[in-house]
Amino acid sequence: MKTILEIKNLSKNYSGLKAVDNVSFKIEKGHVYGILGPNGSGKSTTLGMVLNVVNPTSGSYEWFEGTTSNHDALKRIGAIIERPNFYPSMTAVQNLELVCKIKNISKDKIEEKLAVVDLLARKHSPFSTYSLGMKQRLAIASALLNDPEILILDEPTNGLDPQGIRKIRDIIQDIAKSGTTILLASHLLDEVEKVCSHVIVLRQGKTLYCGAVDEMNHNYGVVHLDAANRDDLFEFLKGQPYAVSVKEEMEGFKVVLNQPVDLGKINAAAFAQNISLNKLYIKKQSLEDQFIQLTNHN
């Protein structure tokens, strides 16, 4: 698998504040990656560093397996890290023609890229008449003009209404299907869950999780149990291989699982130890619960 970007122990300090703290991850070709974290967790700073607009305090990164300098790599990257900004009185086509001129690239792809972002019908309208969603879509078209190998987006749906959000997400997925690798920063778990295959979760500049979105979701839940004799039940639970942790609460015990369990077998095993359960049920944790747990308690 071709590596598009490798970040190694990247850190950025702002007068004592660790905005990004020893972050490492790899972006492989063809996947959609999300950098997920609450406001101020270091997402934009991380993107700024790999796009050569923020100087790292320490650590390094390498584009395209080191086959090109970080400066030349930028020609193979499409990035939108600021609010879309075009000339208000110029049309979409005129603005994109200007982008081609500035970047010294061919104008041949303008129509094709406007089609990708569903703006062909409005291609001759002035930018000032566009909705926020359309402005964002034009920015995506602009970033695609040089057929980049990777598209980088910082909070691509910020400020959009639900329809606008849906449209941008559909477009991102279409672009990914056509083979372009995508890296997007978002504070929205739902966005990352819907759009990304892989996620790097940041909190206060530190990586809390890095891996497949599916695997982050892969958990076996929590079993809730209770019995008249809690001491016996606690002893029993402590020895069970499926129990990551056993916590006593008002309503009984909560056991976090590390594997799937059969509640019938748990009941039978407890009964065999003379423990008669008066409560036994399982609750699966949602991805949202896990994200909140990750970002709050680490």
Ligand SMILES: Nc1ncnc2c1ncn2[C@@H]1O[C@H](COP(=O)(O)OP(=O)(O)OP(=O)(O)O)[C@@H](O)[C@H]1O
């Ligand atoms: N130029 C700067 N000077 C000083 N501190 C900065 C600067 N840029 C960012 N920071 C701080 O670094 C931390 C990380 O900011 P960053 O913008 O990377 O986070 P973020 O996850 O992208 O958040 P948001 O979604 O709010 O933009 C924050 O505490 C921020 O205040």
